[in-house]
Structure formats: structure tokens, C-alpha cells
Amino acid sequence: MNISVSMYSLASTIKKKNWSFLDFIEYAKRISLDGVELLDFYWSxxxxKREEIDQVLKAVKKNGLVVSAYDVTNNFVKETEEERAEEVAKILGGIEVAKALETKIVRVFCGDLHGNLTYEDGQKWIVEGLKKCAKRAEEEKVFLAIENHGLLAGKSEQVKDIIEKVNSPYVGSTFDTGNFLLVHEEPQEAFDRLKGDIVHVHFKDFREKNSGEGLKGFRSTKGVELIGTVPGDGKVDLSYIVQGLKAENYQGWLSIEYEGFDDAESANEEAVNRLKTLLK
Structure with missing residues (x-):
């Protein structure tokens, strides 16, 4: 297994220091990573994007790295066909960018509920959209990796159900170790359900907010506030998941995604060191 870091993991530093893709790539090299996970909303x-993609790919190779995944920020839970077609187009475009960046993983979202929509409405649109995208993914041999995120695919059973309904060998799971806590599912149980579908991993951890803390955390479905931590300082049994991945002979990427309030550069470096220890 190889280690990368998601660009989102350095979101606070990117904003504070006005980092470009190239700055992020150089940082990844400094902390001895194998790869970088890039996001669609950071293009300038x-x-x-052709010229910028070329620059990014040259920088990645110059630093002895590879692009582990390319993340698309989509939402299929839209009420009109035109809006949903735009979301399909985002992912199809993401597949093309991923090919240009020489990665085989496109992280995708499903969507979220709003207004009077039901889970059944949302799931139908998600499956329909992913089926359309899967055709191109199969042609290009690029995996669409569904992240457990939000209300419509936050639980492992939802992710599993959507993967089975789409029914493509190129649609699998971006297993986010921390996000299950936001829907009150034990990450270990989620892993046991999805372990055969995992094509990409986000290595993340959360702790519960302490009373009196002024930090604004992520609010769970039951109103519990969770604060991002360096992996190992929170509630996720990361050793269980790493050992399980080894047992499954998982050969893909472990991508760190830190969402806490400490200095992101230091936190990610510490996360890399801890993950390397777990992998020994």
C-alpha cells in the first residue's frame, strides 16, 4: 500500500499561504509521500485546463510522485434532468482529467437530501447518474470511487446498495475512515461490510468536541459535534482497518485527509509517520 495526502487535507494552509498545485506537490515530496490526491475546485x-494539467503532471514526475486520485465535487440529487445531466458531465470531465494526470481513481460523491426529497428519490437519481458515468469509466479503465459522505451515502449499507445497483466493475468505494462517525456507524463494522468494494481509502479521524471548546466542528446526524484530529488521536480504530486491508490484499492508496484546527502542515506530517508505523 502506498501513502498519499489529499489536497483538501491542506485546505487551511492553501488558503492562508495561497498555495498552488505546485506548492502542494513540493510539500508532499518534503514529507516523503508516494503520491498526491488532487481536487477539481483548485484549478486556476x-x-x-490542458496547460495547467501539463504543468502539474511535470511537477509530480519531477518530484518522484504520482497522482493517487482525482476528486470530483458532484451532487446527483437535483430535481431536473438538466441539472443532473450537468453532474454527469462533471464526472465525465473528471475521467478525462484523471486520464491526463495518469491516475485510475476518480473520487465521486452521491449527493444529499434537501427540501421534501426522500431517500428513494435521491438514490434513484444517484444510480441513474452513476450508470451513465460508469460506461465511460469502463471504456477508460478508470474507477469511480464513491466516498461515504452526507446523508445519502454516509452509511456503508447505502454505499453498498448503490454499488450493487450500478453493477459495474469500475464503481467501488472510497472508504473514508472518519465520515462514518458522522452518521453514527462504527468504522470497523462499515469496513467489514465494504471491504470487498474498496478501491481507495481516506485515512481520517475525529474526536468528540469537549464542552466549553470554542471550535466549530462537524455536526453528526444526532447533533454531536466532531473535531478533526491527527489519525490515532480520535475514535477510529485505524489499526483494525489497516490490518483488514492487509488481509484483503488491498494494493491501493491510503490517502490522508486531515480536517482539524492545528497547523495542517505539521498535522499531515505526523499523520504520515503514524500511518507508516501502522503499515510495518
Whole structure:
């Protein structure tokens, strides 16, 4: 298994220091990573990204890294066909960018409930959209990796159900170790359900907010506030998941995603060291 870091893991530093893709890539090299996970909303060149993609790929190779995954920020839970077609187009475009970046993983979302929509409405649109995208993914041999995120695919059984309904060998799970806590599911149980579908891993941890803390955390479905931590300082049994991945002979990426309030550069470096220890 190889280790990368998600660009989102350095979101606070990127904002504070105005980092470009190139700055992020150089940081990843400094902390001895194998790869970088890039996000669609950090491009600066608008619709025509070809020149910027070339620059990024050259920088990745110059630093002895690879792109572990490319993340698309989509939402299929839209009420009109036109809106949902735009979300399909985002992922199809993401597949093209992933190919140009020489990665085989496109992280995708499903969507979230709003208004009077039901789970049944949302799931139907998600499956329909992913089926359309899966055709291109199969042609290009690129995996669409569904992250457990939000209300419509936050639980492992929801992710499993959607993967089975889409029924493509190129649609699997981005297993986010921390996000299950936001829907009050034990990550170990989620792993046992999804272990055969995992094609990409987000290595993340949360702790419960202490009373009196002024920090604004992520609010769970039951109103519990969770604060991002360096992996190992929170509630997730990361050793269980790493050992389980070894037992499954998982050969993919473990990508760190830190969402806490400490200095992101230091926190991610510490996360890399801890993950390397777990992998020994």
C-alpha cells in the first residue's frame, strides 16, 4: 500500500499561504509521500485546463510522485434532468482529467437530501447518474470511487446498495475512515461490510468536541459535534482497518485527509509517520 495526502487535507494552509498545485506537490515530496490526491475546485485556469494539467503532471514526475486520485465535487440529487445531466458531465470531465494526470481513481460523491426529497428519490437519481458515468469509466479503465459522505451515502449499507445497483466493475468505494462517525456507524463494522468494494481509502479521524471548546466542528446526524484530529488521536480504530486491508490484499492508496484546527502542515506530517508505523 502506498501513502498519499489529499489536497483538501491542506485546505487551511492553501488558503492562508495561497498555495498552488505546485506548492502542494513540493510539500508532499518534503514529507516523503508516494503520491498526491488532487481536487477539481483548485484549478486556476477555468474550463481549459490542458496547460495547467501539463504543468502539474511535470511537477509530480519531477518530484518522484504520482497522482493517487482525482476528486470530483458532484451532487446527483437535483430535481431536473438538466441539472443532473450537468453532474454527469462533471464526472465525465473528471475521467478525462484523471486520464491526463495518469491516475485510475476518480473520487465521486452521491449527493444529499434537501427540501421534501426522500431517500428513494435521491438514490434513484444517484444510480441513474452513476450508470451513465460508469460506461465511460469502463471504456477508460478508470474507477469511480464513491466516498461515504452526507446523508445519502454516509452509511456503508447505502454505499453498498448503490454499488450493487450500478453493477459495474469500475464503481467501488472510497472508504473514508472518519465520515462514518458522522452518521453514527462504527468504522470497523462499515469496513467489514465494504471491504470487498474498496478501491481507495481516506485515512481520517475525529474526536468528540469537549464542552466549553470554542471550535466549530462537524455536526453528526444526532447533533454531536466532531473535531478533526491527527489519525490515532480520535475514535477510529485505524489499526483494525489497516490490518483488514492487509488481509484483503488491498494494493491501493491510503490517502490522508486531515480536517482539524492545528497547523495542517505539521498535522499531515505526523499523520504520515503514524500511518507508516501502522503499515510495518
Amino acid at each position: 485556469s477555468g474550463e481549459d
